Amino acid sequence: MSRTIKEIYDQAVAERDRRLELREFNSDSKLSILNGILWVTAAVIYTFEVLLDTFAMDISEVINSRINGTPAYYVRALLQYQKGDELAVREDGLAFGYASVDESKRLVTQATYTESVEDDNLDAKLILKVATGEKGRLQPVGAEDLVLLNAYIARLKFAGTRVEVTSRKGDVLIPRVTVYYDGAVRESAALDGIEAKLNEYMSSVDFDAAIYVSKVVAAMRAAEHVTDVYIDTAAVPAQGIFVASYDVDGCLTGTRRVERVLHTASGYLTQSAGTQEQCELPTFREALTLKVESHEV
Known part of the structure; x- marks a missing residue:
């Protein structure tokens, strides 16, 4: 300095x-x-x-x-992957690359990494978590494309390195809470505002970032006309912030209550579609209990 x-x-x-x-x-x-x-x-x-x-x-x-072999190296490589183009070895033989850069052929828009250690194998495995699409509307990479990505990384990885590329459907956010509002608008309008704030929150969260219960609640409180967000411990079904995740085979693993903070399995959040395998998972509107604020003691 x-x-x-x-x-x-x-x-x-x-x-x-x-x-x-x-x-x-x-x-x-x-x-x-x-x-x-x-x-x-x-x-x-x-x-x-x-x-x-x-x-x-x-x-x-x-x-x-330019450090090769680090987790960040593999993340950058995935973000630069061009579907359909053939990798070529540089003239100096020190790296792979494409003959030309074509961003329209890029498949991965979000990528991150974690290290996994298995009991039967002392060597850590590098898990590369990826997604495609725009932030706020992320989607898993298709099964066929995921095969291509794993083959691509297999060509780039260093000898002895255990690397796996995964992509899952978004973790489903279920805000089962009681929301009080001032009654100045119709219930449907109040729900529209809360849903918009929750969608805004999901769009603002970085890929594979921690999900905090306090921030989900704060997002709902920020909606116009909302006066309070309350988790009723005596309510049936039980209230709280819940998340339903998918496993590597694309199957729902059931809902779990987030006590304070959670790291998603997929790296991003979505709202329940209410159809197919998500038919039993409530949408934001179905999960919320809306009440008009009463000032009676």
Whole structure:
């Protein structure tokens, strides 16, 4: 980290005063010729040190972005995958790449990684979690495309590395809570506002980020006309923030109550479609219990 001009100047003055042959030039005046020369020299040295810091930072970023074999390396590779194009080896033989970049052929829009250790295998496996589509409307990668992605990573991975690419249907968010509103609008309008805020929240959450109960509740409280969001412990069925996840085979594993924080299996949240395998999972409107705020004690 570069020093300030004053730090450089003070060190130069201290070094000058330490030398007997220069003590006759000792002066506290900022207008002295020697002090003026020292100040200009300090400014030049400061500029040089700032340039060195900038250069070191740029070099560090380049090196970090080119480290092969790290989890981030595989994530970047998945985001750059172009469906239908053939990988080619660079002339220096140090990396794979495509002859031309075509973003319209890219399949993966979101990717992250976790490490999994199995009891029967001491070596950790790198699990690469991916999804496609726009943020807020993410979808799992199709089974056929997932085979292509695993084959693609198999060509890029380093010897001895255990890597698996997975993509699951979105975890279904079920906000089974009691919402109080001021009664100034119709119930349907109040539900529209709450649903919009929940959709906005799901769109704002980063891929594979932690899901906090407090933030889900805060999203509903932010809806217009809502006065309170309450988890009734005596209600039947039980209230709370629930999530239903899919396993690697695409089957629902049942709902689970989120006590405080949760990491999704798929990396993103969705609302129940209310059809097919989700027919028994309530939509936002079906899960919410809406009541008009009463000020009676």
